[in-house]
Amino acid sequence: MSVGSVIVIGIIAFVSFLYSMLTLPIYFLVQQPWKMRQRIKEVKAKPVSSSSTAITYKSIRPNMELHLTLQRQNVDTLEKMFKFAALNYKNKKCLGTRQILAEEDERQPDGKIMKKFRMGVYKWRTFDEVNVEASNFGKGLRELGVNPKDRIVIFAETRAEWMIAAHGLFKQNCTCCTIYATLGEDGIAFGVNETEVKFVITSHELMPKVRNILKDIPNVHTVVYFEDQLNPTDTSNFGNVRVVPYTEVVRKGANNRHDEHSPSPADIAILMYTSGSTGVPKGVMLSHANCIATLKTFSDGIKIFPEDVFLGLLPLAHVYELLAETICLCLGVPIGYSTALTLLDTSLKVKAGTMGDARALEPSAMTAVPLILDRVRKGITDKMSKESAVKKALFEYCVNYKRRWVRRGYRTPIVDKIVFKKVAALLGGKMRAMISGGAPLSPDTHEFIRNSLCLDVVQGYGLTETTAAATLMEQADWSLGRSGAPTTISSIRIVNWDEGNYMVTKKPHPQGEVIVGGDNVSMGYFKRPVENEETFFVENGVRWMRTGDIAEVHEDGTVKIIDRKKDLVKLQHGEYISLGKVESELKTCIFVENICVYGDSTKTYCVAVITPAEIGLKDLAATLGVTGEIEQLCMNREVTNLALKRIQEHAAKSNLIKFEIPTKITLVPEQWTPESGLVTAAFKIKRKEIQNKYKAEYTKMYI
Ligand SMILES: *[C@@H]1O[C@H](CO)[C@@H](O)[C@H](O)[C@H]1NC(C)=O
Ligand SMILES: *[C@@H]1O[C@H](CO)[C@@H](O)[C@H](O)[C@H]1NC(C)=O
Numbered sequence: 001m002s003v004g005s006v007i008v009i010g011i012i013a014f015v016s017f018l019y020s021m022l023t024l025p026i027y028f029l030v031q032q033p034w035k036m037r038q039r040i041k042e043v044k045a046k047p048v049s050s051s052s053t054a055i056t057y058k059s060i061r062p063n064m065e066l067h068l069t070l071q072r073q074n075v076d077t078l079e080k081m082f083k084f085a086a087l088n089y090k091n092k093k094c095l096g097t098r099q100i101l102a103e104e105d106e107r108q109p110d111g112k113i114m115k116k117f118r119m120g121v122y123k124w125r126t127f128d129e130v131n132v133e134a135s136n137f138g139k140g141l142r143e144l145g146v147n148p149k150d151r152i153v154i155f156a157e158t159r160a161e162w163m164i165a166a167h168g169l170f171k172q173n174c175t176c177c178t179i180y181a182t183l184g185e186d187g188i189a190f191g192v193n194e195t196e197v198k199f200v201i202t203s204h205e206l207m208p209k210v211r212n213i214l215k216d217i218p219n220v221h222t223v224v225y226f227e228d229q230l231n232p233t234d235t236s237n238f239g240n241v242r243v244v245p246y247t248e249v250v251r252k253g254a255n256n257r258h259d260e261h262s263p264s265p266a267d268i269a270i271l272m273y274t275s276g277s278t279g280v281p282k283g284v285m286l287s288h289a290n291c292i293a294t295l296k297t298f299s300d301g302i303k304i305f306p307e308d309v310f311l312g313l314l315p316l317a318h319v320y321e322l323l324a325e326t327i328c329l330c331l332g333v334p335i336g337y338s339t340a341l342t343l344l345d346t347s348l349k350v351k352a353g354t355m356g357d358a359r360a361l362e363p364s365a366m367t368a369v370p371l372i373l374d375r376v377r378k379g380i381t382d383k384m385s386k387e388s389a390v391k392k393a394l395f396e397y398c399v400n401y402k403r404r405w406v407r408r409g410y411r412t413p414i415v416d417k418i419v420f421k422k423v424a425a426l427l428g429g430k431m432r433a434m435i436s437g438g439a440p441l442s443p444d445t446h447e448f449i450r451n452s453l454c455l456d457v458v459q460g461y462g463l464t465e466t467t468a469a470a471t472l473m474e475q476a477d478w479s480l481g482r483s484g485a486p487t488t489i490s491s492i493r494i495v496n497w498d499e500g501n502y503m504v505t506k507k508p509h510p511q512g513e514v515i516v517g518g519d520n521v522s523m524g525y526f527k528r529p530v531e532n533e534e535t536f537f538v539e540n541g542v543r544w545m546r547t548g549d550i551a552e553v554h555e556d557g558t559v560k561i562i563d564r565k566k567d568l569v570k571l572q573h574g575e576y577i578s579l580g581k582v583e584s585e586l587k588t589c590i591f592v593e594n595i596c597v598y599g600d601s602t603k604t605y606c607v608a609v610i611t612p613a614e615i616g617l618k619d620l621a622a623t624l625g626v627t628g629e630i631e632q633l634c635m636n637r638e639v640t641n642l643a644l645k646r647i648q649e650h651a652a653k654s655n656l657i658k659f660e661i662p663t664k665i666t667l668v669p670e671q672w673t674p675e676s677g678l679v680t681a682a683f684k685i686k687r688k689e690i691q692n693k694y695k696a697e698y699t700k701m702y703i
């Protein structure tokens with residue numbers, strides 16, 4: 001840093017110190033920080049039974065208004081839920097789609113031509129319109145030969161028609177089978193085959209994928225596709241399979257003789273294919289009762305209001321997104337859809353100088369996964385590191401300043417206004433609440449996002465098998481690194497896992513494998529009796545699931561996920577390494593895009609394969625005066641050595657123990673995408689596959 005910027009920062013620090021001292025008494029009285037600190041500590045769940053091998057916790061929080069209303073009005077299926085919403089919110093905006101007006105060429109600074117969208121406003125369907133369209137879609141399918149109780153696959157990206165089609169199916173007591181759009185072709189074909197469906201609902205973008213697997217899904221005789229706003233869909237080469245556009249199905253349903261067939265609570269609403277981190281995808285059976293139970297508990301825990309606007313972005317094939325959006329419908333909150341390609345002004349498909357979806361929609365709530373939040377954080381720090389030394393230092397100063405005061409329970413309205421509101425404007429400027437789920441969020445990222453985007457980030461823990469909601473943080477809980485307490489509908493039990501040395505008798509916090517029980521627990525995997533036997537059990541009429549996750553439970557009843565059973569390896573001297581824990585720490589290193597740590601139990605140290613973040617690695621190489629393409633940098637010994645050094649420094653700063661720190665690393669240029677089969681559709685790494693692919697590299701690191 002130059003002398004000039006040191007002086008500037010020094011002056012700012014001094015002024016802000018004076019300012020803090022002068023305003024502290026006022027803030028103390030107005031903001032009452034002790035209340036915030038108290039709320040963090042408030043007990044949210046208590047043990048209901050305990051022994052030397054297991055402790056069971058239950059929420060002590062009351063059920064809230066919407067939960068009670070749903071109960072009173074006997075809303076016990078998703079079909080009744082939407083009827084309830086349509087009745088209550090009739091002409092209110094419900095689902096919004098950004099209009100794409102044209103695709104135009106745009107010359108980039110490097111001379112390349114790229115196709116970009118010229119986009120219009122959000123176009124909305126009201127609750128009434130959605131209800132009618134869903135009903136017509138369901139009846140249209142009947143016209144095409146679907147029968148009540150049939151299973152139908154929806155294989156498409158998140159968009160308004162996805163939601164409408166799903167409700168169309170519920171209105172016919174059909175089961176909606178969902179498959180991640182990012183599963184590889186084998187996985188998709190496997191899921192479609194296993195469900196024995198005759199109908200597949202897909203989208204313009206995914207038609208080529210469906211065409212490619214047609215020969216492997218011989219049962220399918222009809223494909224319905226959501227149309228593109230601009231381009232006609234290529235429906236050639238589908239052989240004997242009938243191909244029907246979505247709008248035609250709706251039209252067919254508008255004036256026909258078919259009735260609706262309401263499902264009952266025990267009927268399967270959704271058969272959700274999840275990509276286990278090993279082996280083939282598994283279909284999780286979720287009944288209407290499962291979904292409604294989670295809906296009730298979300299309504300207790302998530303503070304969302306009718307004035308909110310929700311940004312629909314994550315895959316609807318993920319139960320947690322589906323039910324987060326469903327709670328919006330229940331409360332009359334409009335949902336505007338977006339995609340990663342059009343979200344921000346700087347997104348790939350957004351024409352220079354025009355607004356991305358976030359600024360067009362100005363949403364106030366959304367869901368996120370740690371992977372996205374890690375990227376946002378890296379994006380902001382990357383951008384700041386390119387600014388002038390003074391700006392950069394000033395930003396860092398403000399980040400530290402805010403962190404310090406927020407940790408003491410204060411808010412920092414002035415710094416927010418001057419500095420952080422500009423960052424928050426990226427997401428439209430109104431974002432207020434974010435729910436993170438899918439994997440544990442690193443405390444650093446959690447705090448950074450919360451402070452620099454000025455919003456509440458609450459973390460939840462749950463699996464598809466527990467219909468998402470097992471634990472959820474409260475909005476007022478500003479702690480970091482924990483996932484909240486058991487929700488109002490589920491119990492959490494931790495049990496000893498001797499091999500990993502996790503015991504419920506541990507001090508100060510009991511530790512053990514998490515077992516989730518309640519109405520929210522799935523009826524099991526489709527056609528998998530063996531796995532069902534291993535994973536689920538029933539006790540006094542309540543279903544329980546063994547999750548394989550390891551947690552500790554704090555005094556206030558909140559849960560911290562600390563490990564995963566199968567991620568544990570034992571090194572030669574008997575030390576256990578939790579690979580997942582090491583990876584999540586090292587992933588916050590600026591040039592690490594993804595990482596897979598490996599420990600050979602016949603050796604004394606662990607090693608890692610890393611896919612670098614392109615910009616981060618180029619910057620790192622530049623400090624050595626090395627330039628080049630990412631492939632060359634990965635091969636460069638000097639760059640690798642420096643990267644290793646940085647990793648080790650970073651690891652030490654993150655308090656990793658000596659044997660947890662990789663002694664050797666290999667940089668690999670390939671991106672790990674779900675298509676490559678190296679990560680799951682939820683972007684969790686698939687250890688086995690990665691170890692197979694990089695066998696040679698791992699072996700070399702152990703020589
Ligand atoms: C709905 O379909 C299921 C089969 O998926 C069937 O068992 C059930 O009886 C049906 N429910 C009603 C209310 O018809
Ligand atoms: C699906 O089933 C067909 C025959 O029933 C078989 O030929 C095909 O290999 C199967 N595909 C997958 C991915 O399991």
Ligand SMILES: CC(=O)N[C@H]1CO[C@H](CO)[C@@H](O)[C@@H]1O
Binds near residue numbers: 296488490491518519
């Ligand atoms: C909404 C509801 O019925 N929830 C049930 C969830 O499971 C627990 C058992 O852990 C029951 O006590 C609840 O009644």
